[in-house]
Amino acid sequence: LYILRCVFYTRKVIREWQHPVFRHAFSSIFVTCLCYVIISIGHFDGFAEVLFWIVAPTQLVLSVVVMAEWVIHPFDWQTMSPAWLITPVANIVCCIAGPMIDTRFNESGYIWFGIGVFMWVVIFTVSFTKVSLYSQLDDKLRPSLFLFAACPAVIT
Secondary structure (H helix, E strand, O other): OHHHHHHHOHHHHHHHHHOOOHHHHHHHHHHHHHHHHHHHOOOOHHHHHHHHHHHHHHHHHHHHHHHHHHHHOOOOHHHOOHHHHHHHHHHHHHHHHHHHHOHHHHHHHHHHHHHHHHHHHHHHHHHHHHHHHHOOOOHHHHHHHHHHHHHHHHHO
16 A cells, blocks of 8 residues: 555655654554564465565665665754664564574574664664653654564564
């Protein structure tokens, strides 16, 4: 469905990508697709493998682009929020789904695990500092506080 949105509402999707908070919600699409991969293992193995190799590399590229944005354009302290933690969670889900499809994909899981943990440590440190010391979290973003525990919960 999101592909249709990209086709019919391209300008809206571009504006969402350029928004400092909504950009990180793009990874939730990939988390959903990876959940479909995990659910379909054992029932539709071919579908699971094809979907995994479409979604996982795309998530990897998205993560690299997000990290490049950190270097190229220093982020504003005001836009930092726990919603940024969706991207590391998506990487961790990638590292879990790969070996479930086939044990040959264990090594590829290390790539997503390393990137996910690195991103989680950086984002968690900065956003937790902002929330705990400065209490500068918008009321609209308050429900996203559960994302502090999402990455460690998925890892365990």
